[in-house]
Amino acid sequence: MSLAVKAVGIRKSFGEHEVLKGLDLEVAYGEVLCILGPSGSGKSTFLRCINHLETPNGGYVWVDGAIMGYRYANGALQELPVKHLRAQQSQLGMVFQHFNLFAHRTVLGNVIEGPMVVRGLKRAEAESRAMELLEQVGMAGKASAYPSQLSGGQKQRVAIARALAMEPRVMLFDEPTSALDPELVGEVLEVMRTLARGGTTMIVVTHEIGFAREVADRVVVMIDGEIREMGVPGDVLSNPADPRVRSFLSRVLA
Amino acid sequence: MSQSLPPSTAALPLADLPARDVAVRHLHHPGRWISGGVVLLLLAVIGRAFAVGQIQWPVVGEFLTAGVIVTGFGWTLLISAVALALGVALGFAFGIMRLSANPILRFAAWLYVWVFRGTPVLLQLLIWFNIALVFPRLYIPGLVDARMVDVVTPFVAAVLGLGVNEGSYLTEVVRGGIASVDRGQTEAAHTLGMTPGQTMRRIILPQTLRLILPVLGNSAIGMLKFSSLAATIAMGEMLNAAQRIYFINGAVIELLFVCATWYLAGTTVLSIGQYYLERHFGRDATAAAGQRSWFKGWTRRAVARGQA
Numbered sequence: 001m002s003l004a005v006k007a008v009g010i011r012k013s014f015g016e017h018e019v020l021k022g023l024d025l026e027v028a029y030g031e032v033l034c035i036l037g038p039s040g041s042g043k044s045t046f047l048r049c050i051n052h053l054e055t056p057n058g059g060y061v062w063v064d065g066a067i068m069g070y071r072y073a074n075g076a077l078q079e080l081p082v083k084h085l086r087a088q089q090s091q092l093g094m095v096f097q098h099f100n101l102f103a104h105r106t107v108l109g110n111v112i113e114g115p116m117v118v119r120g121l122k123r124a125e126a127e128s129r130a131m132e133l134l135e136q137v138g139m140a141g142k143a144s145a146y147p148s149q150l151s152g153g154q155k156q157r158v159a160i161a162r163a164l165a166m167e168p169r170v171m172l173f174d175e176p177t178s179a180l181d182p183e184l185v186g187e188v189l190e191v192m193r194t195l196a197r198g199g200t201t202m203i204v205v206t207h208e209i210g211f212a213r214e215v216a217d218r219v220v221v222m223i224d225g226e227i228r229e230m231g232v233p234g235d236v237l238s239n240p241a242d243p244r245v246r247s248f249l250s251r252v253l254a
Numbered sequence: 255m256s257q258s259l260p261p262s263t264a265a266l267p268l269a270d271l272p273a274r275d276v277a278v279r280h281l282h283h284p285g286r287w288i289s290g291g292v293v294l295l296l297l298a299v300i301g302r303a304f305a306v307g308q309i310q311w312p313v314v315g316e317f318l319t320a321g322v323i324v325t326g327f328g329w330t331l332l333i334s335a336v337a338l339a340l341g342v343a344l345g346f347a348f349g350i351m352r353l354s355a356n357p358i359l360r361f362a363a364w365l366y367v368w369v370f371r372g373t374p375v376l377l378q379l380l381i382w383f384n385i386a387l388v389f390p391r392l393y394i395p396g397l398v399d400a401r402m403v404d405v406v407t408p409f410v411a412a413v414l415g416l417g418v419n420e421g422s423y424l425t426e427v428v429r430g431g432i433a434s435v436d437r438g439q440t441e442a443a444h445t446l447g448m449t450p451g452q453t454m455r456r457i458i459l460p461q462t463l464r465l466i467l468p469v470l471g472n473s474a475i476g477m478l479k480f481s482s483l484a485a486t487i488a489m490g491e492m493l494n495a496a497q498r499i500y501f502i503n504g505a506v507i508e509l510l511f512v513c514a515t516w517y518l519a520g521t522t523v524l525s526i527g528q529y530y531l532e533r534h535f536g537r538d539a540t541a542a543a544g545q546r547s548w549f550k551g552w553t554r555r556a557v558a559r560g561q562a
């Protein structure tokens with residue numbers, strides 16, 4: 001399997017507070033990787049560094065043949081213009097905890113926005129492609145609804161379709177079900193499960209241990225800005241070597 | 255517990271409870287009738303005072319539609335409209351600069367607001383009108399070379415004075431509007447690959463506009479009234495026209511009443527427009543259906559125009 005993403009020595013500080021302490025990670029095409037860890041351990045920050053919503057203070061992220069945000073020349077990383085960076089970012093689809101749908105656009109409008117504005121697709125083409133994706137996440141019936149008229153689970157499924165519309169190489173999920181009422185979690189996880197089965201490369205920050213155990217090819221446990229454990233779900237979740245990982249898992253599995 | 259209840263409530267035993275269709279008698283409100291009567295009386299007294307006072311109502315009626323006055327009102331409307339347009343343009347430009355990542359742009363926008371919101375608008379009008387004293391010539395190489403007095407006519411001075419001043423208020427309004435569009439939508443746009451400019455134009459500004467439209471309604475009403483200040487710089491808008499007439503015929507109050515009538519008519523029309531705008535762009539987020547028809551109509555027209 002060829003590599004899709006390689007993060008090298010990612011460090012990030014907010015003021016004095018060092019949130020990420022030099023993280024390395026490799027994700028292969030077609031792989032589903034789940035990131036677990038206690039609140040505040042830096043999972044979101046790590047995901048946001050991977051797609052450069054936060055600029056790392058150290059290290060770099062390689063995505064499909066290029067370094068995010070930089071050009072490697074003459075032994076140094078030369079920062080790229082923002083337009084370049086955006087083009088790279090569009091290769092990584094992002095699904096947020098709080099959906100972040102465009103409030104003034106319909107469901108369909110949300111999904112066609114990226115393809116039309118960034119990739120220059122004609123409206124008709126963008127719309128037919130968007131309707132396929134909405135079909136896929138079970139939201140085609142709500143294409144002309146506005147986000148404020150949707151439930152949380154419906155919003156998140158639209159957000160997934162919006163991200164998929166850019167045909168990203170990798171999908172990033174930051175706790176996609178944490179803001180949902182318990183009875184709505186299932187419908188979103190079901191969509192993600194289908195994506196995973198279809199071979200989509202995914203990095204998923206989640207508290208849903210069951211989902212990780214069932215769907216993930218590999219699991220990473222982060223504690224205090226470090227990766228403490230990494231491996232197949234069976235090993236990591238059942239008998240972790242690191243005592244802090246063990247205490248974290250016993251807390252969430254209890 | 256029971257002694258804290260009013261006796262009339264506590265004294266009703268369960269067995270005596272009335273039937274479910276028992277009659278209900280409402281409280282009387284004598285206070286409303288009395289206060290209403292007092293206000294009506296006062297209004298009658300004021301109305302009578304003006305009716306029998308030293309005002310020649312026929313003169314008011316006569317000048318209400320006089321050519322000079324109507325033309326003056328036309329100028330009033332024109333100054334207000336152009337100044338408001340200038341104010342909105344400046345408000346958006348500086349409002350965006352206020353939130354720029356570039357500290358120099360941020361400072362420039364802050365400076366603009368500080369100066370123009372911090373000084374009286376009448377003073378600004380006078381300065382614009384007399385700007386030729388500072389810069390006798392307006393010279394931009396290859397573009398303009400003219401005497402300042404020819405460029406800054408009373409109309410231009412009025413539009414600049416009112417528009418630039420209004421822009422300083424709207425800068426703060428736009429800044430607040432932009433800041434209130436949640437940051438997550440910007441991040442979502444970035445992850446889709448949209449540039450900062452695209453994000454601003456397509457995601458943030460449309461939502462900002464919806465938030466600040468009610469404020470713009472107030473601005474329009476205020477602008478219509480503030481345009482009367484231009485009378486002081488020899489701009490022939492309505493108040494100035496009225497003054498020139500009453501300097502000759504002495505019907506001071508009559509002409510001022512003529513102006514008041516026109517201003518009231520204008521602000522009333524604007525208030526009605528504002529009411530409908532606010533209904534369309536209600537604060538309630540679930541009113542999306544109403545906003546939708548408005549936006550649809552708007553975009554459809556824009557599209558139709560584009561294809562024509």
Ligand SMILES: Nc1ncnc2c1ncn2[C@@H]1O[C@H](COP(=O)(O)OP(=O)(O)OP(=O)(O)O)[C@@H](O)[C@H]1O
Pocket residue numbers: 014019037038039040041042043044045046175
């Ligand atoms: N923009 C920021 N400015 C300052 N501190 C931040 C910022 N973003 C995150 N942090 C801090 O970084 C640490 C890690 O935050 P992060 O959101 O990455 O944790 P997390 O593992 O995603 O937690 P959770 O499970 O609660 O989402 C926290 O202590 C947080 O306060």
Ligand SMILES: [Mg+2]
Pocket residue numbers: 043044045174175
């Ligand atoms: Mg998080």
